[in-house]
Amino acid sequence: MQVTVVGAGVSGLSTGIRLLENGFNVKIMAEEISPNTVSDTAAAWWYPFLAEPIEKTNRWASETFNELLNLKNQTKIEFITMRLGREYLMKKCDPPGWSLELPHFRILQPDEIVQDYSFGWEIEAPVIEMNLYMPWLLSRFEELGGTLELRKFKSLEDVPGDLIVNCCGIGATKLCNDDTVIPVRGQVIYIEQDPGFGRFDQQPDTLTYTIPRRDVTVLGGTAQKGDWDENIRNEDTEYILKKCEALWPELDRSKIVGTAVGLRPSRYEIRLEKELISDKTIVHNYGHGGAGVTLSWGCADEVVKLLKNQ
Ligand SMILES: Cc1cc2nc3c(=O)[nH]c(=O)nc-3n(C[C@H](O)[C@H](O)[C@H](O)COP(=O)(O)OP(=O)(O)OC[C@H]3O[C@@H](n4cnc5c(N)ncnc54)[C@H](O)[C@@H]3O)c2cc1C
Secondary structure (H helix, E strand, O other): OEEEEEOOOHHHHHHHHHHHHOOOEEEEEEOOOOOOOHHHHOOOEOOOOOOOOHHHHHHHHHHHHHHHHHHHHOOOOOOEEEEEEEEEEOOOOOOOHHHHHOOOEEEOOHHHOOOOOOEEEEEEEEEEOHHHHHHHHHHHHHHOOOEEEEOOOOOHHHOOOOEEEEOOHHHHHHHOOOOOOEEEEEEEEEEOOOOOOEEEEOOOOOOEEEEEOOOOEEEEOOOEEOOOOOOOOHHHHHHHHHHHHHHOOOOOHHHEEEEEEEEEEEOOOOEEEEEEEOOEEEEEEEOOHHHOOOOHHHHHHHHHHHHHOO
């Protein structure tokens, strides 16, 4: 069966690969490809952030965790590394549901909590270097026989074929007239300094992170709802650095080597469902907020299930 996937971000490419592995013929059609998608700016730490509904995202996150580990250990992809990260919280709370599935999760000791926080946990999770992972996804897709065409659509009715998977991210505001999709602007800084372990405060209002990769550490962040500005803002750079310095006082500003901005495709819940438009079956897979990488393989598998049950 022939499927057209709209979008070549992490959602479109992972879905395209899974469809090919399950015997479908796949063409991806997208306005932009790597390095010009939102996915290319993802930090990218495995962590379910700004994505709903929890019952489903916990499952998709856990499935993706296992696949990323598999890619690291079996396929020997060196740009996925396992790193320790500590999440700091203002108040004590129950461990998140997804933590039950993790090989390493522990509550921090009082002397491990940084100033102004009172609780926290440590996990070990995949860090994905998107500058290398996105081209790898694309070449894997083509190796399996998938084809790619650059094209922008005004309407899903214009997309060729009867079976369509819609992975258009923030593009859904126009392509699907979906006004529940809202950009949540994220700015990041790259620094050539390793903090040892990642430090996190992932509450949207105080969002702070230091994500160690092999080449750089990614410093964040901002979560500015409804903000479409894709320019770097100096005041945001300063705001991010101040927050990161509070969690990581050794941060050395002279080692900063770059910055980036992306618009997270936020929605009250991920839209992963089938819709019939005229004679076309569309499976939507968009609205992954701050967790598109974290949920990518779980969502891709769900799309395959929906298309197989046609
Ligand atoms: C600063 C920042 C940090 C982040 N950190 C993390 C992290 O640590 N972990 C994590 O899991 N996630 C993270 N995210 C979130 C993650 O980047 C997104 O959830 C994810 O990239 C969404 O992927 P996508 O494939 O759905 O969308 P996109 O990457 O935006 O891809 C959409 C695709 O659809 C195409 N398209 C759109 N409209 C049309 C149209 N009309 N016609 C044709 N093609 C169209 C686009 O050209 C593109 O190819 C971060 C995001 C930001 C901005």
